[in-house]
Amino acid sequence: MITFVKRPEPSKIWTIATPILAVVLTMILGGLLFAAMGKDPVAAIRTIFWDPLFNEQFAGYSRPQLLVKAGPLILIAIGLSLGFKAGIWNIGAEGQYIMGALTGAAVGLALYPLDAWWIFPLMVIAGAFGGFLWAMIPALLKTKFNTNEILVSLMLVYVAEQILASAALGFLRNPEGNGFPGSRNLSQIPAMSNPELITGTGAHWGVVAAFASVVAAYVLINKHMLGFQIRLTGESPRAARFAGVKDKLLVVFCLGTAGALAGLAGLFEVTGPAGQISIDFGAGYGFTAIIVAFLGRLNPIGILLAGLLLALTFIGGELAQFMLGLPSAAIQVFQGMLLMILLAMDILVNYRVMIVKKESA
């Protein structure tokens, strides 16, 4: 009979090994899924994970896309990871992402057609602020009334989507757009655009911000008192309270930071790759970032790698859709499977697997 014995401390080796194992196992099970759908599993996996980077025909287009997609995922996941570490479950990053984009775009468009160097930086600040404010709703309700932040943050995603719709159809609609929904194309307004900084890399300001957030989070968690308090609260809330951790302040900090980073991600997206506020602007980055945060073990460097990998599944998924007719939902299932397998493997990190002979009663 197999039993699990709790480890006194999480295993360091398994902490690093399980995400890699989970990816491999997901590839195998995903391959089986694709085979069940009548696709060649090896070709499908190669199209998703290899061709976007190394195929001569596609890599030229796909490689820069890697950073374009990974940027927002990493930025959002870094913010989420702080809260997740402390047991604060913000699952509404998608809403904060949308609100950041809306606030930033609204500030920029209010100044149109002014052309000045400070407009884009002002929009960046407004974007972060918009996401921050949206995250303050669950944060303040949690600290004031002890309202469940999981449900409130998630409900606010649906609210944000409606505000987005009304912006695209109404108050931010392009007055010169012949009545079509959607705002002016921000990426084509020099004062508001977030261009590719180095040609051929896909790196825009959002990618720079993502890398900066990785470094900042690393320092915060490993070198700063606040990071220690976050970890302590996650591991033992009671001990944290005795140690003088202000838990309400922590809720505000974790949710606020996550909101601001998600808002930034939204702003960089709307001024760059997406280009404009449209009804379907929310592309699910906020939800995929949850997978990124867990796959990266809530560790900044892990999140960086996990963000790149999940970005690869998006790009590879599109390629597989185009080349093999693999439905885009299959990639969604694949990503969900990855998270499940990873969570299942957590047992190896926290428990020792022992085989004992069944005792006779």
Added chain:
Amino acid sequence: MDFGGINPVILLASLMVASTPILLAALGEMVTEKSGVLNLGVEGMMITGAVCGFIAAVETGSPTLGFVAAALGGMALSMLFAILTQIFLTTQVPAGLALTLMGLGLASLLGQNYVGIKPPSLPDLHVPLLQDIPFLGPILFQHDAVVYLSLLSVVAIWAFLKFTRAGLVLRAVGENHAAAHALGYKVKLVRFAAIGFGGAMAGLGGAYISLVRVPQWTDGITAGIGWIALAIVVFASWRAGRVLIGAYLFGGITVLQLNLQAAGAKVPVELLSMSPFLATILVLVVISARRHGASNAPAMLGRIFHSS
């Protein structure tokens, strides 16, 4: 008898239809949570039920078989959650999120060839005599079997938890799993069953959306109803009767806002569409502010049980 283009009889009758999916899913989740397990995957299980039910109903031509398939589909997905949380001892919040992400993807994958098809319709059961009561008759007694089933299950679940031995064991597991284990109850088995029941009920609720309420298959058809069901369990402070009130309250808001949209009320459509979610937040705040900590939540809610 019209008020601003809205007929109150039709409004109230459609309120019952709109509330049924929320009621079914919330009841199932309540039983799961009573056993001490927080499954955030309701949305995923609902949409999986919705697609399984839709496919089965279209392929067999029988809505009844559709609902059976929906319950099985929802239960099958919930078993993934049960295996994760009960065998692999995973934290329940991320496991539930994973279930929702998985369910949304799976449903979209399974349903891709069923977009735009009309499913066979579920016949209404007209309750003899009662249906002829003026005003109340058309509102209460001209619905399909699932509406009555959902109302019956409110009573059944209430009675099960309050009066039966099995119900007592389920509650004991949810209040103190270590003590229940020491008394010889199979904590994990009970939780497996509770999770499975929750999955089946969510599946039924989902199928009610795709087969009766809409009735059609589109991606993301549950549109957040699973999350509202989760909130209603909190609102109801884990009591079956209050789940009914909560579900009908939210069904009412949904129907009212849809009717106002159709009647061309001078309120932005987006504001009406977001109203159920705003109301949910409001209700959650009121409930949590009033109770201040000492809530009726099962004591072991969300905790991992590991006997060593």
